[in-house]
Amino acid sequence: MALRYFSSPMPTALITGITGQDGSYLTEQLLDQGYTVHGLVRRTSNTVRSRLDPLFHNKDVYNKNLFLHYADLDDTTTIRRILVKTQPDELYHLAGQSHVGASFDIPESTCQFTAMGTLKILEILRDLEKQPRFLHISSSEIFGRPDESPQNEHTPMRPVTPYGVAKTFATQMVQLYRESFGLFACNAICYNHESPRRGESFVTRKITKAAAEISLGLSDEIVLGSLDGRRDWGSAPEYTTAMHLMLQQDAPDDYVLATGQTHSVEEFLDAAFRSVGLDYQDHLQQNPKYMRPAEVTRLVGDPTHAKKQLGWTPATTALDLAKQMTAADVESLKRLAASS
Numbered sequence: 172m173a174l175r176y177f178s179s180p181m182p183t184a185l186i187t188g189i190t191g192q193d194g195s196y197l198t199e200q201l202l203d204q205g206y207t208v209h210g211l212v213r214r215t216s217n218t219v220r221s222r223l224d225p226l227f228h229n230k231d232v233y234n235k236n237l238f239l240h241y242a243d244l245d246d247t248t249t250i251r252r253i254l255v256k257t258q259p260d261e262l263y264h265l266a267g268q269s270h271v272g273a274s275f276d277i278p279e280s281t282c283q284f285t286a287m288g289t290l291k292i293l294e295i296l297r298d299l300e301k302q303p304r305f306l307h308i309s310s311s312e313i314f315g316r317p318d319e320s321p322q323n324e325h326t327p328m329r330p331v332t333p334y335g336v337a338k339t340f341a342t343q344m345v346q347l348y349r350e351s352f353g354l355f356a357c358n359a360i361c362y363n364h365e366s367p368r369r370g371e372s373f374v375t376r377k378i379t380k381a382a383a384e385i386s387l388g389l390s391d392e393i394v395l396g397s398l399d400g401r402r403d404w405g406s407a408p409e410y411t412t413a414m415h416l417m418l419q420q421d422a423p424d425d426y427v428l429a430t431g432q433t434h435s436v437e438e439f440l441d442a443a444f445r446s447v448g449l450d451y452q453d454h455l456q457q458n459p460k461y462m463r464p465a466e467v468t469r470l471v472g473d474p475t476h477a478k479k480q481l482g483w484t485p486a487t488t489a490l491d492l493a494k495q496m497t498a499a500d501v502e503s504l505k506r507l508a509a510s511s
């Protein structure tokens with residue numbers, strides 16, 4: 172695709188949350204299109220980055236065009252310095268505390284990183300001479316218990332979880348900075364999006380990893396909370412493709428990224444276990460520890476705007492994902508066993 176607004180032939184992107192599921196897919200997609208990619212990473216004693224390290228090993232060009240910088244989300248001086256030094260054309264803000272269940276236990280740090288972290292970046296951008304186009308990863312959790320179904324970009328926000336409240340604040344700040352200060356700032360309002368790189372504490376990956384382990388005789392049970400929640404699950408690399416398209420438009424806007432279909436946790440569980448010849452009922456335990464004080468039960472997105480404006484179509488269904496992710500977990504466990 173032609174990237175019309177660049178003055179130089181090699182666009183540059185900066186990604187917060189580059190080590191996460193979405194950050195790693197987006198990095199691959201941008202590098203494959205000839206971008207130089209800079210990523211912010213947190214300074215920890217653990218330098219293994221399981222989703223990014225294979226990129227450095229796989230293709231030599233990645234070593235030349237991918238750069239990581241240490242910066243926490245609340246370290247505004249360092250982020251400002253990196254922005255001034257790297258002069259990105261596009262800034263993808265994917266970082267934050269993203270676990271909804273955990274946000275009930277750690278509401279302050281959820282708001283500090285997910286809400287205030289976004290505002291701090293917007294404030295830095297406001298002062299920059301060269302302002303990159305900005306994408307904030309928002310969430311269907313902003314809709315909470317909505318009055319209408321499916322939800323679109325105009326559905327009122329009614330969050331019911333600390334994470335949803337933090338994302339609502341960040342989403343509205345992005346809108347405010349777009350309208351009041353003229354930033355090219357967009358919200359990608361993402362419904363659940365999954366892949367074999369999904370963190371293991373999210374329900375899809377927890378299920379597919381357990382199905383793989385049980386099928387290989389490595390475990391015998393899976394412990395979950397409520398199976399009733401319904402989710403609009405799509406494929407993570409398809410959603411990062413749409414995020415990139417959002418920053419190639421003539422004008423900034425918000426887009427719902429969703430499939431428009433929902434499935435229950437139980438349906439996903441059933442599909443994953445069936446794909447390796449198991450009946451989940453023989454292995455399921457339920458524990459209130461995984462149940463939440465408040466739960467969004469019926470969120471489903473209307474992706475019409477993204478389809479029309481971006482020409483984007485989500486192709487992978489939740490049941491495809493259940494099978495693909497279980498197969499990937501089986502393969503990875505087999506590789507691990509072969510190498511030890």
Ligand SMILES: C[C@H]1O[C@H](OP(=O)(O)OP(=O)(O)OC[C@H]2O[C@@H](n3cnc4c(=O)[nH]c(N)nc43)[C@H](O)[C@@H]2O)[C@@H](O)[C@@H](O)C1=O
Binds near residue numbers: 272374375398400
């Ligand atoms: C759009 C939104 O999407 C994600 O948030 P989420 O929907 O909360 O995702 P999840 O995989 O944690 O839960 C899905 C459902 O599964 C139920 N559930 C049952 N048993 C367990 C269980 O054992 N663990 C978990 N995690 N969930 C369980 C749980 O109660 C809920 O009904 C994030 O990416 C978030 O960042 C985001 O923006």
